[in-house]
Amino acid sequence: MKRLMMTTAAVSLTLGMPAFAGMEEAMEFLDSEIGGLSVLSREDQEAEMQWFVDAAAPFEGMEIRVVSETITTHEYEAQVLAPAFSAITGIKVTHDLIGEGDVVERLQTQMQSGENIYDAYINDSDLIGTHWRYQQVRNLTDWMAGEGADVTNPGLDLDDFIGTQFTTGPDGKLYQLPDQQFANLYWFRYDWFTDPKTMEDFKAAHGYDLGVPVNWSAYEDIAEFFTGRDMSYIGGPDSVYGNMDYGKKDPSLGWRYTDAWMSMAGMGDVGEPNGLPVDEWGIRVNENSQPVGSCVARGGATNSPAAVYAIRKAAEWLEKYAPPAAAGMNFAEAGAVPAQGQVAQQMFWYTAFTASMVAPELPVMNEDGTPKWRMAPSPHGVYWQEGMKVGYQDAGSWTLMNSTPTDRAKAAWLYAQFVTSKTVDLKKSDVGLTFIRESTINSDHFTERAAKLGGLIEFYRSPARLRWSPTGTNVPDYPKLAQLWWQNIGDALSGDKSPQEALDALCAEQERVLERLERAGVMGDLGPKLNEEQDPEYWLGQPGAPKAMLENEEEEPITVSYDELIKSWNQ
Numbered sequence: 001m002k003r004l005m006m007t008t009a010a011v012s013l014t015l016g017m018p019a020f021a022g023m024e025e026a027m028e029f030l031d032s033e034i035g036g037l038s039v040l041s042r043e044d045q046e047a048e049m050q051w052f053v054d055a056a057a058p059f060e061g062m063e064i065r066v067v068s069e070t071i072t073t074h075e076y077e078a079q080v081l082a083p084a085f086s087a088i089t090g091i092k093v094t095h096d097l098i099g100e101g102d103v104v105e106r107l108q109t110q111m112q113s114g115e116n117i118y119d120a121y122i123n124d125s126d127l128i129g130t131h132w133r134y135q136q137v138r139n140l141t142d143w144m145a146g147e148g149a150d151v152t153n154p155g156l157d158l159d160d161f162i163g164t165q166f167t168t169g170p171d172g173k174l175y176q177l178p179d180q181q182f183a184n185l186y187w188f189r190y191d192w193f194t195d196p197k198t199m200e201d202f203k204a205a206h207g208y209d210l211g212v213p214v215n216w217s218a219y220e221d222i223a224e225f226f227t228g229r230d231m232s233y234i235g236g237p238d239s240v241y242g243n244m245d246y247g248k249k250d251p252s253l254g255w256r257y258t259d260a261w262m263s264m265a266g267m268g269d270v271g272e273p274n275g276l277p278v279d280e281w282g283i284r285v286n287e288n289s290q291p292v293g294s295c296v297a298r299g300g301a302t303n304s305p306a307a308v309y310a311i312r313k314a315a316e317w318l319e320k321y322a323p324p325a326a327a328g329m330n331f332a333e334a335g336a337v338p339a340q341g342q343v344a345q346q347m348f349w350y351t352a353f354t355a356s357m358v359a360p361e362l363p364v365m366n367e368d369g370t371p372k373w374r375m376a377p378s379p380h381g382v383y384w385q386e387g388m389k390v391g392y393q394d395a396g397s398w399t400l401m402n403s404t405p406t407d408r409a410k411a412a413w414l415y416a417q418f419v420t421s422k423t424v425d426l427k428k429s430d431v432g433l434t435f436i437r438e439s440t441i442n443s444d445h446f447t448e449r450a451a452k453l454g455g456l457i458e459f460y461r462s463p464a465r466l467r468w469s470p471t472g473t474n475v476p477d478y479p480k481l482a483q484l485w486w487q488n489i490g491d492a493l494s495g496d497k498s499p500q501e502a503l504d505a506l507c508a509e510q511e512r513v514l515e516r517l518e519r520a521g522v523m524g525d526l527g528p529k530l531n532e533e534q535d536p537e538y539w540l541g542q543p544g545a546p547k548a549m550l551e552n553e554e555e556e557p558i559t560v561s562y563d564e565l566i567k568s569w570n571q
Contacts, residue, residue, distance in 0.1 A: 022053040025087040030423075033084065037427040039439045045423045048155055052089055052418055055151050059411040060090035066412055068122035068396065069100035070332075072355045073180040073432030077419050081428070085418045091411050100124070101251035107399070108479035111136050114403045120412035122179050125166040125395040126258075126471035127478045131176070132169035133523040134477075138400040138409065139173040151410045153417045160422070160437045162460075163395040165273070166470050170289060176397030179420055180352075180434035183393045183468045184259060185459065186212065186379065187338055187349035189364070190562060191372040192226075195234050201225075211559035213379040216265075216313060218557035219347055223321040226344035237342050243321035244337055244346040245314065247493040252331030254485030257310070258471060260392035261348060265310030266383025267301050269545045273389065274472030278545035280389060281481070282307060282507065283474045284531075291476050291514055291528040295507035296536040296546045302507035303500070304540075305549035306383035311492050311499035313381070318493065327493070338373070339364050347378050352394070354433045354456055371454040374562055377464060382555045383547055393468035396434075435460050455566065462569035476517060476528060484509045 026049035030042070038045055068074040078095035086092050096118075098106075103123055110117045111134065131137045144152040158164060158174070167176035192198050193210055202210035206221050213219040223242030230238045247253065258281055262268065267282060268275030278284045282302030286292050294300035301307060318327055323342070326334060335353040338346055341363030357364065357371065364372045378391050398416035400409045418424065420436060429440045430449075433456060440446070441460045450457035459465060475481055484506055492502035514528040521527065540548040 022056075022088040022090060023050060025084070026050075026053065029084045029088060033080065034423065034427050037430060037445065038423050039426050039437075039443055040422050044155075048153070048421060048423045049088065051153060051155070052085075052414060055153075056089035056091055056411070056414050059407065059414070061092075062408070062411050063092040063094070064119040064408055064411050064415070065094045065096065066120045066122070066415065067096040067098060067103055067106060067118045068179075069103050070097040071180070071352050071396075071432070071434070073352075073428065073434045074122065074396075076428060076431045077179075081419045081424065082415070085415055089414065089418075091414065093415050099251070100255075104479050104482065107401075110401055110403055111479075116401070116404050116408070118401075119404050119408045120416055121399045121401070122396045123176075123399050124470060125163065125176055125178070125397050126475070126482075127399075128167060128169060128175060129471070129473040129475045130478045131399070132171065132173075132473060133526045136402050137175055138402060139169075139175050140177060140400070141173040143400065143413075147406060148410060148413055151414050153421065155422060156417060157422065160439050161420075162438055162441070162465075163393075163397070163436060166393070166395045167397050170473060176395075176399050177416055177420060178395050178397045178436045179416070180396045180432060181393060181436050182350055182352040182354075182434045183459070183465070184348050184350050184378065184391050185375040186345070186347055186377060187373060187375050188212065188345040188562075189343075189372060190374040190454075191234070192231060192236065192344060193562070197233065198231075206557070208557060209559055209561075212376045212562050212565060213345075213347075214558040214560055215379050215384075215555055216381045217555050218559050219345070219379045220313075220317070221557050222345055222559075223317060227321045229344075240342050240344055241321060241323050242344050243317045244334065244343045245318045245322050245326055245348070246329040246331060246334035247318050247327040247490075248330045248333075249486060249490030249494065250330040251483070251486050253489055253493070254482055254487075255331065256348065257314075257489055258482065258485055259394070260389060260468075261314065262307055262310050263389040264348075264378055264384065264391065265306055265313070265381035266385065266388065266547070267304060267306040267310060267545065268388065270385055270387040271389070272387070272467060273469030274474065275389060275545065276474075279472055279474040281471070281475055281510075282546075283510070284545075285474050286529065289473060289526065291474060292531045294510040294514065295504075295533075296539050297533040298511065298531040299539050299542075299546070300507060300511075301546035302510060303503040304546035306381070306545070306547050307503050308499045309383065309553055310381060311489065311503065315493050315499065349375065350394070351375065351456055351459075352432075352434055354453060355431065357454075358452060369452050371452065373454055375455045375459065376562060376565055382550060382553050389467070389469060391468040393465075393470055395470050455562075458566055458569050464569060476523060476526075477513065480513050481510055484513070 082093040082095040163178035226242035263280035488506035491497040
């Protein structure tokens with residue numbers, strides 16, 4: 001790859017073609033912004049920048065618009081990388097930052113209307129089932145080999161990306177290019193959990209060692225133990241909370257549950273990256289990958305006993321062990337709360353918040369720059385079985401719509417490759433800590449920085465990483481189905497409905513969408529084909545999901561030592 005890139009730059013000079021002035025901007029960018037923080041040598045960085053200058057020449061003066069959700073990584077792209085790309089290539093980029101729900105809404109509108117709202121989207125790979133079935137986005141495998149070949153970076157190195165399995169359809173085609181990834185993990189106050197007095201008090205109360213909870217029973221014990229506890233004897237607040245969550249009736253509430261809460265409870269089937277035939281949305285597919293039901297009466301699990309257990313536990317813990325304000329918070333508002341120093345643990349914490357949790361002035365940081373907290377695998381519920389999905393990994397990924405004119409798609413594809421390039425990725429990851437490349441994760445820089453990131457690097461270097469995955473292909477239309485979750489789950493958390501009533505309504509609404517898609521026939525042989533309804537007891541008596549209610553939904557609590565866990569990852 002290096003030789004090919006160097007040759008591209010050398011040819012234009014050898015033929016007497018004037019070097020585009022953008023290389024001056026590129027050199028300034030490498031000096032002032034990258035500053036050596038790249039997995040590439042300076043020589044190879046310059047060669048990669050020269051390739052972008054040459055490839056962008058036909059599009060000089062074009063103005064394009066792209067969009068993403070608002071997280072630290074995308075703020076860095078919009079505020080730093082987009083202006084740099086514009087200066088280097090002459091392509092003016094407007095990178096809009098909006099809410100994740102709004103990104104999905106804009107994409108859905110473009111799909112339905114054919115109007116080119118944005119020239120490229122960074123949307124979650126959760127939409128892979130939608131993109132594969134509707135065929136309204138350019139599959140990048142064919143794009144890079146055909147129409148987009150002249151604007152595809154020879155140094156892109158797809159094999160270096162860690163998330164392409166999430167953005168590849170069952171047809172083997174790549175539909176999206178990962179831009180940022182983060183996982184949901186367990187977060188806890190390592191300093192409190194390893195304090196001798198705290199450990200002694202916990203063991204006296206519960207009869208086993210305080211540690212990382214392996215199951216929900218242990219998580220609940222720990223939540224109860226810390227809630228209201230005076231931690232001032234080791235410099236903490238005089239009253240703390242044993243759990244953190246959020247419950248506002250907002251689109252982000254739905255993600256909390258489709259993003260693996262239900263699979264961690266044990267609702268779906270065994271199978272990685274997603275349960276098969278029943279996934280973490282409770283949707284069952286047949287042998288042809290056609291969705292056949294969501295309610296138990298059709299073989300789905302969205303309103304199954306395991307799903308009811310999942311929602312019931314979340315509601316109980318939110319009410320009993322979380323700060324009172326948490327019930328009125330959304331994803332973004334709740335993310336910063338653990339850093340304020342009053343929370344002992346959070347079962348489902350997104351690593352996207354790592355960058356905002358390591359500021360030296362925070363009460364959760366030590367004076368030497370190391371955190372007082374750590375991250376570990378989330379515990380699982382009583383219905384969970386070995387071999388099931390254990391957590392969610394977000395993979396925000398570049399998507400090119402078919403409705404985008406080719407020249408605009410090419411210009412946008414150049415920008416997408418620029419912000420994910422090897423020249424840029426190490427610096428971008430240093431800012432946002434949302435890793436997409438193996439070379440970045442394994443760099444010397446992150447070996448040196450690992451001790452200050454609370455286990456993030458150890459997680460991403462471990463084989464455990466492979467067991468965290470986004471929504472899979474059982475979900476045929478993410479935009480239509482995702483909006484049903486937050487409204488119905490919100491009814492359960494607010495007390496307007498019981499968990500069973502809310503989930504009965506949710507699965508019925510999901511099936512109405514599946515029925516409409518089946519009648520419309522827009523997905524052909526890949527679309528839903530609903531099963532006939534049967535007595536739910538029939539399906540509850542079959543192997544796998546949906547699972548019959550257990551006589552006892554409490555299990556023996558299990559914890560593990562965090563330090564031993566990290567050793568096992570390193571081995």
